[in-house]
Amino acid sequence: MTNTLEFKSSFINNSEKKTALDTEGRDLLARPRFSLRLHLLLVFILFSFLSMAIIIGSVIAISSIDKKMHFVQTSERYLFEIAQARRWEKNYFLYDTNLEDAVQSAGNAKTFLSQNLKKFITVLSAEETAGMIEHLEKYRSLLQDLQDLTVLKKNGIENTEKKNKIETSLRKHGAEMVKVAAALVYKEQNSMNAMLHLIQRIPIYCFAVVLLLTIFLARFLVKRLIRPLNLLIESTQRIAKGDFSPVPPICKYRGEFTAVEVAINQMCRELKSREVAMVESHKLRAIGTLTAGVAHELNNPLNNIMLTAHAMLEDHNNLSEDGLLEMINDLINEADKSRSIIRNLLDFSRESESVSEPLDLGALVGETIKLTLNQAKVSGVKIETQIQPDLPRIRGDKQQLKQVFLNLILNALDAVEKEGNIKINVKKADSPKFLAVQVEDNGCGIPSHILPNIFDPFFTTKGPGKGTGLGLSVSHGIITMHRGQISIETEEGKYTRFTVTLPFRTVPAVLNKT
Amino acid sequence: MKEKLDILLLDDEAIVGNRLKPALKKVGCDVELFEDPKKALNRIREKKFDIVITDIMMPSVNGIQILEEVRKKSDITKVIIITGYATVALAREAMDKGAFDMIAKPFTPDNLRSVIAKAADSLGYKKIIAKA
Amino acid sequence: MSIITITAGSYSKGEQIAKSVAKRMEYDFADSEIILSLVSREFGVPESKLVKAIKDIPLTVGLFSQAKQQHIIYIDTVLTEHILKNNIVYYGAIGFPFIQEISHVLKVQIIANLEDRIKNKAKLDGESQQKARKTVIKEDNQQKKWAAAVYDIDLTDPNLYDLVINIGHIQDDDVEGALETIINTVKHKKFQPLTYSLRCMKNVAMSCRVRATLADIDSKMQVKSDEGTVYIYTKAVKKKAQDKVLEMKQKVMRLEGVKHVEVYVDNDLFSTVAHGQ
Numbered sequence: 077m078t079n080t081l082e083f084k085s086s087f088i089n090n091s092e093k094k095t096a097l098d099t100e101g102r103d104l105l106a107r108p109r110f111s112l113r114l115h116l117l118l119v120f121i122l123f124s125f126l127s128m129a130i131i132i133g134s135v136i137a138i139s140s141i142d143k144k145m146h147f148v149q150t151s152e153r154y155l156f157e158i159a160q161a162r163r164w165e166k167n168y169f170l171y172d173t174n175l176e177d178a179v180q181s182a183g184n185a186k187t188f189l190s191q192n193l194k195k196f197i198t199v200l201s202a203e204e205t206a207g208m209i210e211h212l213e214k215y216r217s218l219l220q221d222l223q224d225l226t227v228l229k230k231n232g233i234e235n236t237e238k239k240n241k242i243e244t245s246l247r248k249h250g251a252e253m254v255k256v257a258a259a260l261v262y263k264e265q266n267s268m269n270a271m272l273h274l275i276q277r278i279p280i281y282c283f284a285v286v287l288l289l290t291i292f293l294a295r296f297l298v299k300r301l302i303r304p305l306n307l308l309i310e311s312t313q314r315i316a317k318g319d320f321s322p323v324p325p326i327c328k329y330r331g332e333f334t335a336v337e338v339a340i341n342q343m344c345r346e347l348k349s350r351e352v353a354m355v356e357s358h359k360l361r362a363i364g365t366l367t368a369g370v371a372h373e374l375n376n377p378l379n380n381i382m383l384t385a386h387a388m389l390e391d392h393n394n395l396s397e398d399g400l401l402e403m404i405n406d407l408i409n410e411a412d413k414s415r416s417i418i419r420n421l422l423d424f425s426r427e428s429e430s431v432s433e434p435l436d437l438g439a440l441v442g443e444t445i446k447l448t449l450n451q452a453k454v455s456g457v458k459i460e461t462q463i464q465p466d467l468p469r470i471r472g473d474k475q476q477l478k479q480v481f482l483n484l485i486l487n488a489l490d491a492v493e494k495e496g497n498i499k500i501n502v503k504k505a506d507s508p509k510f511l512a513v514q515v516e517d518n519g520c521g522i523p524s525h526i527l528p529n530i531f532d533p534f535f536t537t538k539g540p541g542k543g544t545g546l547g548l549s550v551s552h553g554i555i556t557m558h559r560g561q562i563s564i565e566t567e568e569g570k571y572t573r574f575t576v577t578l579p580f581r582t583v584p585a586v587l588n589k590t
Numbered sequence: 591m592k593e594k595l596d597i598l599l600l601d602d603e604a605i606v607g608n609r610l611k612p613a614l615k616k617v618g619c620d621v622e623l624f625e626d627p628k629k630a631l632n633r634i635r636e637k638k639f640d641i642v643i644t645d646i647m648m649p650s651v652n653g654i655q656i657l658e659e660v661r662k663k664s665d666i667t668k669v670i671i672i673t674g675y676a677t678v679a680l681a682r683e684a685m686d687k688g689a690f691d692m693i694a695k696p697f698t699p700d701n702l703r704s705v706i707a708k709a710a711d712s713l714g715y716k717k718i719i720a721k722a
Numbered sequence: 723m724s725i726i727t728i729t730a731g732s733y734s735k736g737e738q739i740a741k742s743v744a745k746r747m748e749y750d751f752a753d754s755e756i757i758l759s760l761v762s763r764e765f766g767v768p769e770s771k772l773v774k775a776i777k778d779i780p781l782t783v784g785l786f787s788q789a790k791q792q793h794i795i796y797i798d799t800v801l802t803e804h805i806l807k808n809n810i811v812y813y814g815a816i817g818f819p820f821i822q823e824i825s826h827v828l829k830v831q832i833i834a835n836l837e838d839r840i841k842n843k844a845k846l847d848g849e850s851q852q853k854a855r856k857t858v859i860k861e862d863n864q865q866k867k868w869a870a871a872v873y874d875i876d877l878t879d880p881n882l883y884d885l886v887i888n889i890g891h892i893q894d895d896d897v898e899g900a901l902e903t904i905i906n907t908v909k910h911k912k913f914q915p916l917t918y919s920l921r922c923m924k925n926v927a928m929s930c931r932v933r934a935t936l937a938d939i940d941s942k943m944q945v946k947s948d949e950g951t952v953y954i955y956t957k958a959v960k961k962k963a964q965d966k967v968l969e970m971k972q973k974v975m976r977l978e979g980v981k982h983v984e985v986y987v988d989n990d991l992f993s994t995v996a997h998g999q
Binding site: 676678684688692705 | 910
């Protein structure tokens with residue numbers, strides 16, 4: 077029955093885990109989605125638009141040049157007709173011929189102008205066009221008048237005065253007309269040249285713009301791609317060092333990396349939950365080491381009990397009352413001694429919730445040393461202890477801190493040869509508001525090439541089956557949790573000194589709580 | 591030939607001596623008790639005992655050192671090691687350095703007596719074997 | 723008054739050396755063949771089955787059939803009791819972990835040049851070099867794997883031995899030299915029995931005997947014993963634990979030299995789940 081219950085509870089745990097995943101995952105997933113694929117799509121669209129715009133722009137420019145060319149041709153034709161009309165006009169005045177031709181040319185110009193009026197209006201203002209038409213009309217009507225005069229002249233009526241008058245006015249309007257048309261052609265040619273010039277430049281401008289844009293977008297994309305990768309690498313390194321806090325959202329948006337972040341966070345959570353197991357398993361190893369020592373230590377009181385009991389068995393008839401009493405007292409004392417040996421071990425091995433309480437660091441270190449004295453005795457190592465009196469109290473978890481110091485001492489024991497020396501110091505640290513515990517051994521030291529790794533989980537220099545490689549990593553975790561620091565100084569073949577610093581409380585407990 | 595075996599018993603815990611002394615007296619041994627290994631060392635330098643019984647793990651002086659000191663003083667003295675920290679390595683070290691025997695704690699007075707009887711036998715004290 | 727165990731690869735004259743040591747020291751000689759015939763006589767198991775138990779390689783001993791596990795326990799028991807008599811040379815690797823912690827056991831490993839062993843075999847059995855090579859290498863692997871699976875030890879680890887002798891080309895004077903070395907070493911005071919080490923050996927033999935007695939009930943339990951007090955660590959389905967403990971205690975108490983039995987039962991989760999209880 078109990079077993080099914082256990083299964084149920086583990087099932088519940090699983091579902092709890094799932095909801096935990098959901099809440100944490102939601103933070104990551106809550107961000108608006110902006111995936112790399114979308115990035116690429118947007119960039120692609122932008123470039124397509126850009127090239128389309130360039131194409132449309134050039135088509136427009138080329139067609140407008142084409143139009144202008146037509147217009148220039150038209151204007152030139154118009155100019156030509158007018159110039160023709162004026163030539164005939166000149167001939168008329170010089171040789172009295174070609175007036176018909178002049179009228180014809182002016183008429184041509186007129187029809188041509190009215191045919192292409194729209195074109196002219198688009199280039200010139202309405203007033204200018206009107207002016208142009210006016211001049212042309214005037215010119216034509218003057219030519220008409222002149223024709224009338226010629227008809228009269230043929231009939232014998234000579235009106236020189238009028239002819240002269242018409243001639244002046246005709247020259248004036250003709251000149252004006254030519255001037256306007258020439259200006260028009262000149263203007264159009266100029267504008268066409270400008271446009272051609274522009275069209276020549278446009279590819280260069282476009283190239284520059286596209287180049288800049290490409291550089292900008294490439295940088296942007298790389299940033300979007302490389303930065304998350306770097307952050308992820310950083311995260312994994314951090315995790316490798318044993319910090320299992322979740323990965324913060326890398327950027328404002330959700331993307332392909334979100335899945336990785338979510339996965340890493342899930343891994344962190346798993347690792348964190350395993351870490352508890354790891355701490356426990358490491359504790360078990362420490363217990364294993366200790367048990368060997370304790371088993372031996374227990375042999376002494378057990379032996380005393382055995383000998384006393386046998387003595388009583390053998391001599392119970394001729395023992396005095398005092399003698400008997402002494403033996404019974406011995407039995408009780410030795411049993412007590414055994415109990416306290418076992419209790420020390422049990423205290424350490426008891427699974428307990430993490431409790432933060434005010435602690436006397438010196439006493440705590442002292443108790444821990446007691447646990448290891450046997451081990452030290454067996455390996456013939458001397459432990460010197462110096463505890464500064466009246467140190468302020470620290471706040472922390474007794475069991476966990478004991479485990480850290482136990483670890484350091486056991487490591488030191490492993491490191492020293494027979495008849496080595498371990499010095500343990502508890503004192504105020506150099507930095508204010510901190511206490512320091514130093515565990516120094518004169519053992520083999522730590523080679524510098526493995527120094528950066530010693531706090532990594534599963535890193536061990538001991539043979540297979542001897543160390544879990546978790547000791548220092550677990551210790552590091554515990555000390556970090558207590559807002560302390562653990563540091564190491566070592567010289568190969570000479571010494572190793574671990575220093576643990578822990579903050580002490582400067583404010584009384586009651587105030588601290590509020 | 592002497593009637594009694596001269597035994598030096600060294601253990602840093604008084605109870606061991608207090609209980610073993612009467613137990614050994616019964617089988618015809620003269621037992622000198624020591625709790626301080628240094629004093630025991632001095633005594634060993636003074637006198638040739640038949641048998642020295644010593645603990646191994648003691649503050650300041652190690653049982654192996656006692657063994658070595660006994661070996662320096664006398665060839666015939668039998669050294670019996672009693673220890674709560676018995677290991678193969680210790681057993682071999684003790685034997686290598688000339689111990690007669692080793693028993694692991696906890697043991698009964700009979701265990702020790704039979705070992706003493708063996709030692710007495712090899713020393714030529716037939717009488718004690720009969721009694722034990 | 724000592725025990726000598728000699729392990730060696732096949733065709734390195736290990737057996738010959740072991741026998742010569744026994745003869746010169748006037749010690750008894752035992753090898754797996756002798757032990758197996760004793761087992762067969764005592765427990766009524768055909769020798770062919772016992773040979774299978776020491777030749778087949780499981781992934782771990784837990785994957786052995788119940789019968790094979792029992793056979794190994796029987797072999798361990800007979801071996802430990804057999805060498806308890808002292809003054810014995812034992813040639814073989816079976817039961818190795820049980821003598822590991824005994825100070826008066828001299829553990830010798832003999833190693834020899836592989837090529838010479840192959841030549842040796844080819845000559846002795848009239849085989850081709852190639853065939854001999856195959857067999858020798860196969861047997862080496864088999865022995866190593868078997869010890870790893872059954873006892874979780876690496877037989878090639880020199881730390882397991884007190885003495886590792888390389889007899890090189892297995893010439894007659896190499897063999898003679900090895901012989902001398904072993905005899906000189908075993909005479910050393912280090913390897914003389916002590917009250918302490920004799921007791922350890924007795925405890926080991928007792929533990930094996932208890933396991934053999936209970937092998938038909940549970941072939942996976944662990945047993946420790948000290949001076950007639952027996953500690954049994956076993957697993958049982960909760961409901962049946964009481965009966966199991968009682969049965970075990972009754973059986974063990976009947977053994978000679980047992981004064982007290984303690985049984986520690988762990989809940990056997992696996993069978994509980996498997997049987998749906």
